[in-house]
Amino acid sequence: MDDNDRALLELSHVDTFYGPIHALRDVSLRIEDGHITCLLGGNASGKSTTLKTILGMADAVNGTIEYLGERIGGMTTAELVQRGISMVPENRRIFTRMTVMENLEMGSYLRTDKDGIKEDLERVLSLFPRLEERHKQVGGTLSGGEQQMLAMARALMSRPRLLLMDEPSMGLAPILVQQIFDIIVEINQQGTSVFVVEQNANMALSIADYGYVLQTGKIVLADTAANLQVNKMMREAYLGEM
Amino acid sequence: MIHVRDLSQASKLRLALKIGLFVGIAMQYLIFVGIIETFHDRFLIKDVISIGEIIMLLVFAGSGYLSVWALKKALNPVHEEVEVPVRRPWAVGSGALSGLVVGAFIALLVIVNSVIEVRDVFVSISPDLIQIVTFGRGETLAGLVIPMALSTILAAIAGTLYIVRADVRRTVVLSVVWVTFAALISDLIRVSLSRPGFPVFLSRIFTSSNGLTVVGTVTVVAVVVAWIVFGPAVQEKWKARKSTMSPARQRNLRYGQWSLLLLLLLLLPLIVGVFPSEVLNNIGIFIIMGFGLNIVVGMAGLLDLGYVAFFAVGAYSMAVLTTLQPDIGGFELTFWAALPIVIIITGIAGLLVGAPVLRMRGDYLAIVTLGFGEIARFLALSDWLSPFIGGAQGIIKIPKIAIGATVLRGPQVLYFLFLAAGAVAYFISWRLKDSRTGRAWMAMREDEKVAEAMGVNTVYYKLLAFGIGAMIASLSGALFAAKLGTIYPHSFSVLVSITVLSLLIVGGIGSLPGVIVGAFVLVGLPELLREFGEFRLLMYGALLITMMILRPEGILPSVERARELRKEDRAQDEVYSLDEPTAAPATPSGD
Numbered sequence: 001m002d003d004n005d006r007a008l009l010e011l012s013h014v015d016t017f018y019g020p021i022h023a024l025r026d027v028s029l030r031i032e033d034g035h036i037t038c039l040l041g042g043n044a045s046g047k048s049t050t051l052k053t054i055l056g057m058a059d060a061v062n063g064t065i066e067y068l069g070e071r072i073g074g075m076t077t078a079e080l081v082q083r084g085i086s087m088v089p090e091n092r093r094i095f096t097r098m099t100v101m102e103n104l105e106m107g108s109y110l111r112t113d114k115d116g117i118k119e120d121l122e123r124v125l126s127l128f129p130r131l132e133e134r135h136k137q138v139g140g141t142l143s144g145g146e147q148q149m150l151a152m153a154r155a156l157m158s159r160p161r162l163l164l165m166d167e168p169s170m171g172l173a174p175i176l177v178q179q180i181f182d183i184i185v186e187i188n189q190q191g192t193s194v195f196v197v198e199q200n201a202n203m204a205l206s207i208a209d210y211g212y213v214l215q216t217g218k219i220v221l222a223d224t225a226a227n228l229q230v231n232k233m234m235r236e237a238y239l240g241e242m
Numbered sequence: 243m244i245h246v247r248d249l250s251q252a253s254k255l256r257l258a259l260k261i262g263l264f265v266g267i268a269m270q271y272l273i274f275v276g277i278i279e280t281f282h283d284r285f286l287i288k289d290v291i292s293i294g295e296i297i298m299l300l301v302f303a304g305s306g307y308l309s310v311w312a313l314k315k316a317l318n319p320v321h322e323e324v325e326v327p328v329r330r331p332w333a334v335g336s337g338a339l340s341g342l343v344v345g346a347f348i349a350l351l352v353i354v355n356s357v358i359e360v361r362d363v364f365v366s367i368s369p370d371l372i373q374i375v376t377f378g379r380g381e382t383l384a385g386l387v388i389p390m391a392l393s394t395i396l397a398a399i400a401g402t403l404y405i406v407r408a409d410v411r412r413t414v415v416l417s418v419v420w421v422t423f424a425a426l427i428s429d430l431i432r433v434s435l436s437r438p439g440f441p442v443f444l445s446r447i448f449t450s451s452n453g454l455t456v457v458g459t460v461t462v463v464a465v466v467v468a469w470i471v472f473g474p475a476v477q478e479k480w481k482a483r484k485s486t487m488s489p490a491r492q493r494n495l496r497y498g499q500w501s502l503l504l505l506l507l508l509l510l511p512l513i514v515g516v517f518p519s520e521v522l523n524n525i526g527i528f529i530i531m532g533f534g535l536n537i538v539v540g541m542a543g544l545l546d547l548g549y550v551a552f553f554a555v556g557a558y559s560m561a562v563l564t565t566l567q568p569d570i571g572g573f574e575l576t577f578w579a580a581l582p583i584v585i586i587i588t589g590i591a592g593l594l595v596g597a598p599v600l601r602m603r604g605d606y607l608a609i610v611t612l613g614f615g616e617i618a619r620f621l622a623l624s625d626w627l628s629p630f631i632g633g634a635q636g637i638i639k640i641p642k643i644a645i646g647a648t649v650l651r652g653p654q655v656l657y658f659l660f661l662a663a664g665a666v667a668y669f670i671s672w673r674l675k676d677s678r679t680g681r682a683w684m685a686m687r688e689d690e691k692v693a694e695a696m697g698v699n700t701v702y703y704k705l706l707a708f709g710i711g712a713m714i715a716s717l718s719g720a721l722f723a724a725k726l727g728t729i730y731p732h733s734f735s736v737l738v739s740i741t742v743l744s745l746l747i748v749g750g751i752g753s754l755p756g757v758i759v760g761a762f763v764l765v766g767l768p769e770l771l772r773e774f775g776e777f778r779l780l781m782y783g784a785l786l787i788t789m790m791i792l793r794p795e796g797i798l799p800s801v802e803r804a805r806e807l808r809k810e811d812r813a814q815d816e817v818y819s820l821d822e823p824t825a826a827p828a829t830p831s832g833d
Contacts, residue, residue, distance in 0.1 A: 081697040095688040106685050110697035
């Protein structure tokens with residue numbers, strides 16, 4: 001990683017607490033503009049907390065969070081969405097009782113540029129043709145894979161510069177996981193930076209440019225994805241090789 | 243692969259017995275709480291059959307219908323392409339057996355009552371009641387046999403009905419439903435038909451002073467039969483004709499329909515007369531509140547059980563501002579001058595209730611708002627506030643509403659105010675529903691956290707929902723105070739909150755026409771059925787349970803609710819999504 005470059009988003013020495021629980025300890029990481037960065041780690045390692053901290057849903061006690069050089073700690077989620085950060089939540093969490101179209105409209109909730117919204121709608125529907133077929137259907141009646149696609153499409157509707165994804169592979173069949181990750185690459189190629197939090201290290205590293213490994217709230221490894229894939233400790237602990 | 247599924251004869255019999263026992267116990271309950279006797283005073287068909295009797299007969303028939311339904315369920319435990327039918331002997335047999343059990347319960351009651359004095363414990367078991375349940379035979383052998391025989395035969399017929407052609411079944415069921423309904427509102431029909439301009443004999447032919455006449459009954463049945471036989475064809479033809487019309491004509495037709503409806507609404511109080519207009523106004527109070535609560539609960543998903551508080555604040559602030567009672571208020575404003583102030587005060591009250599509960603959801607919110615509702619009533623009752631709002635004595639001398647120099651008197655005139663207020667509340671709800679605000683509420687109702695992540699300011703929208711909901715309730719409260727001229731704290735009990743919420747559920751939560759239907763069913767019907775009074779809560783409970791089982795989306799559901807609750811859609815969808823098992827609904831979780 002080149003330190004002279006300004007990162008799109010940078011966490012420096014961040015500590016986050018949930019009541020008495022010290023969830024993140026001195027976490028520093030960079031999300032590079034135009035790249036895919038992944039954050040790996042097992043259960044309860046603090047992956048989701050990192051996302052929540054970025055989005056202002058959990059408060060960082062120490063350290064700074066900078067987005068495009070601006071300190072964003074303490075901003076509301078709405079302010080961050082307006083600045084171009086968007087999230088695909090864990091477990092998809094689409095609006096199950098609203099139609100596919102209404103879900104997508106919620107994604108562009110803060111936008112007022114009608115033409116731009118229309119343009120983006122066409123873009124995401126071409127990215128996820130399945131959603132176009134089902135645009136009138138209620139979210140809850142979609143299959144798991146389609147729900148994941150809807151959650152991604154919804155997040156893209158705010159035309160984000162940075163897309164945060166929380167465990168996109170969770171609960172999906174392998175073939176669907178492959179599909180979802182292919183689409184993540186496509187989204188990235190269209191110019192959106194992606195930060196993906198995953199347990200499925202193999203899959204995440206196969207598409208990412210940079211990777212971080214989180215263990216009980218601490219960053220224990222940080223490198224390019226290519227290096228991580230051959231890292232000995234990484235291979236033993238997360239890639240399932242002995 | 244077709245499985246041959248069948249049950250042993252013993253288990254089929256057991257099933258019928260079980261249903262018979264259930265229904266028999268339910269029947270005993272109706273007898274013991276006095277429903278049968280209370281409703282015996284009113285005729286369904288003059289001098290032929292009373293409402294109490296028809297309830298019993300319907301329960302008899304119901305047991306047969308239920309037992310065959312249960313048998314069919316047992317034969318088809320999972321949905322498969324080939325349905326195992328209930329064969330005719332079993333339909334008749336199961337029905338008859340369960341009916342026999344229900345009848346036996348009545349016979350048992352008669353026997354036990356002849357040996358020991360049941361009335362010592364259960365006051366409802368009077369000699370009159372024994373006469374009713376034995377169909378006038380009393381404690382004789384015939385009195386034991388007749389209920390059992392009637393029950394067996396009716397249940398067997400009802401059981402057979404389950405397996406006959408659908409249109410035959412519909413004809414019978416709809417006839418019974420509509421005859422009962424017509425009988426329940428026969429007073430209303432009679433009043434409406436005996437207006438000046440109608441020939442006198444019309445009202446005499448169809449209705450009597452107590453229930454329908456035979457002619458009236460036959461007419462209702464004839465209409466139902468005609469509808470079933472010719473209805474579909476007429477509808478088809480109408481649709482076909484409509485589709486060939488030019489868009490302009492279709493639009494005109496729609497305008498025509500709307501103006502016809504408007505005309506009907508405007509003429510309604512003249513058509514139905516004074517007493518029914520009064521009933522309409524009472525329904526209006528609840529329709530307006532229903533629209534308001536629908537915003538809070540139906541759109542924003544905030545379960546508010548203390549909605550009566552806003553109704554009370556509206557009524558009380560109107561009363562204080564306008565009353566001529568010397569020791570209270572002293573403002574003596576007119577209704578129209580006070581109205582904007584009342585709306586603002588209540589809106590602020592809505593925000594005050596909303597603010598502390600912002601962080602609460604679901605059950606917690608319900609409990610806390612329930613508390614707020616009671617607090618409002620206790621404050622109204624308190625000695626502490628009585629110098630300002632009258633305490634237990636309430637507030638009297640609230641002047642009638644006047645427009646210019648004309649004082650609006652009588653329910654037939656006041657009706658128009660309720661109509662106008664209802665229209666305003668309807669319009670606000672309707673505009674909000676598809677607006678950006680409505681969307682934000684909907685998203686918040688679905689998943690607050692995610693809505694926030696989309697950029698929805700949940701604090702603002704929650705307060706907005708409480709505020710608008712409160713303001714609409716204040717309209718209702720203000721009209722309520724001005725209509726009665728006096729208000730007392732006891733008018734604002736938790737029962738009001740429950741009624742409004744129930745009417746939303748019965749009508750179909752989130753649906754605006756549903757609010758109207760729900761209010762007519764839950765407020766209008768009891769007003770027309772004086773006997774209902776003491777069983778009101780029982781009826782509410784029974785109705786709510788029945789609705790939840792048979793039609794959870796409500797009588798007139800909103801499109802979204804129907805969508806999410808309709809099982810066929812889901813079943814159909816499973817066929818499409820073969821790629822993987824449908825994922826479990828997302829549950830929020832974190833590291």
